[in-house]
Amino acid sequence: MASMSGVAANDSCVGMWEKLKAGKIKSCQFKVENKEIVPIEESVQEKGAPDAWKSFTQSLPESECRYAIYDVAIKLDMGPGVPAGERTKLTFIIWSPDSAPIRQKMVSASSKDALKKKFEGIQVEWQLTSPEDLDASDRISDLSTKSDIKTSGRGILSFEGIAA
Template sequence: MANAASGMAVHDDCKLKFLELKAKRTYRFIVYKIEEKQKQVIVEKVGEPADSYEDFSASLPADECRYAVYDFDFVTAENCPKSRIFFIAWCPDTARVRSKMIYASSKDRFKRELDGIQVELQATDPTEMGLDVIKSRAS
């Protein structure tokens, strides 16, 4: 289960919650955290389907790295409702260097566990993952 390169395991709950978001739309977003002592990625928080993008961004800590998945609903120029699943690697400049390294080295493997991600964003400050950025990347 653990990857020799990064040593991080992915808790089964991470995949289960993602499948629920993707298939059943049970959640609006999921925030994942690397639990360094247990050497695994765990689910830190899930957002209700009615939660807004602001609720989602507020759930990311200002000075710690996280992975997150956000289910973004939008309407195309042709007035067609659509949805995109975003994977966001949140690595603020103020995070510890060790933390940034662990998140960076574990990202690709973790992302592979979540089958169905459509757009990936890397963000070091809130402006890099603002709603305008999400909207422009979704279409």
């Protein structure tokens, strides 16, 4: 199905989403190329990659839009006497940096639904526009507002191994 912009998601995007949901990969980026959204094969991070969030954020282009999927790992304080709980969140990310060309940002915004509709089971969606948005503390703050993250303890202890 094509988006309002006429951009369609390539079927290989769904293959990447299925790998993420199955726990085979940690993340993957996508780009618009020739009126089609395609996975960027070299952006795929395997599950268990060290410093995955740092590698992911550093790989996002400074002035180009991207879509990404990321299996976020968080550790939660479950309350006194209860061991910390671990959760993952299947996350859809729209990276639209302020420095990207206006036309590219418009195509990205009007095409995201073509990709998003193919990803059944998205738990979190982030639209990020600056390096500050990629900071772990900003992501922790956002996740803390989710109703299924509430705990009887102190909330999120770590995000992707980064202490809260």
